[in-house]
Amino acid sequence: MSEAAPRFGLIDGNTFYVSCERVFDPSLRDVPTVVLGNGDGCCIALSPEAKALGLRIGTPIFQVPKVIREQVQVRSANFALYGDLSARIVTLLRDLFPRVEIYSIDENFVDVEGLPNPLAVCLEARRRILQWVGIPCCVGLGTTRTLAKAGNKLAKVQSKRAVRAGALAVFHATSANIDQLPVEDVWGVGHRYAARLQQEGVRTAADLAARPAESIRDRYGVVLARTQQELCGIACGDLELEEPDRQQIVVSRSFGRDVTDPSDALTTFATVACEKLRHRGLAASAVWVWLDGNPHKGDGFHASRAVPLPHPSCDTREVLHALRSLTKAILRPGQYYKRGGVGLADLVRADTRQADLFSQPDPRRERGMAVLDAINAKFGRGAVGLGAAGWAVGGVRPGDRRHGSRDSQWRPILKALSPAYTTKWNELLRVR
């Protein structure tokens, strides 16, 4: 019986954030390298060499023994850089494939249906991404997206074993060759389902595919039942070419230290959330805010509160107005806060908002917001702002002029932030 031709490919960058850092800093190549999340807290990306030293995703770097830490190169996460390299990869893929679904910052699904030689085109994509962008990739192929994801995992295992990496960086997964894939590595199987499935003797992707669909649906629900079907080669979904409108926009951070007055931070989060809202052409019907104590110090404090807006709005001033009363309502004197966030909810398209006779958005003010966004786009986020929220979210470099000001209290200090090589003129790579 001949193998069904693949319909989908999944192309993903190997240890993407680390690979991005290596593009601009070759001294990191073949050296154990770690990228840290907000506030230089947890490891969010590890090179294979770093994994070999026993480091794990999610581990706080300060918990790593000093002897290990001295052997690894550490970088603060630089999402502006990663996002830019990601966009270059998408551009390149659109030249080679009729349809591309941007699935995440480091993963793209491609349509390979009808291509005379899908494998060859995927290898060509891999070659171009490596040569033109500098990121090594693996490719999974399959008749469903779940099988393509499975193939991608198996391609990674395969290329690790291979002496000549690259030649084996593509794997075409079918329901007949996924017995080497642990069930916890299947797309849609998280650690909880994996534990339950293993208890029932389901250890590999092939075991899951062999289970009756109805029994999976009854015990685990329709989502996992779809996954099971897709492992059998029955497609339950196609590429999603249009990104659906967001239902909510959330901006939240852990603070660099415990603070008693988080209002500046919350104002900044709300300002950034509103920028994202306008960028997507949306308006919010409700705002919510929350604050947490420091659980690592045994403080389980949590407070949150939400309020509907008088009308759906994308005006930062209206959101800040709502935020002020929300914040006032949940602040407790003497309480220390470690983390907080602002959410915009019940989002609607700004251009189709229902008008309300007594409460309408003010078009002049909204044009003002557009001007503000344009200035920030040209001169950098945070060039102008309202009130205390002059700056973008995120940490500061040691010695940054903002460091030490009142607004900076909550910001983490990033010791190892690489320059925005590709997105800021004053941080371009210098060649001597």
Add this chain to the structure above:
DNA sequence: TCTGGGGTCCTAGGACCC
């Protein structure tokens, strides 16, 4: 000292209505 951030979908249960 230092402990990530931003999403979606599904389901169960309660409130409310006829």
Add this chain to the structure above:
DNA sequence: TCTGGGGTCCTAGGACCC
């Protein structure tokens, strides 16, 4: 005093993804 079915909407919690 106890007893009913069926429908909708909302919310909270749990699962998953990167």
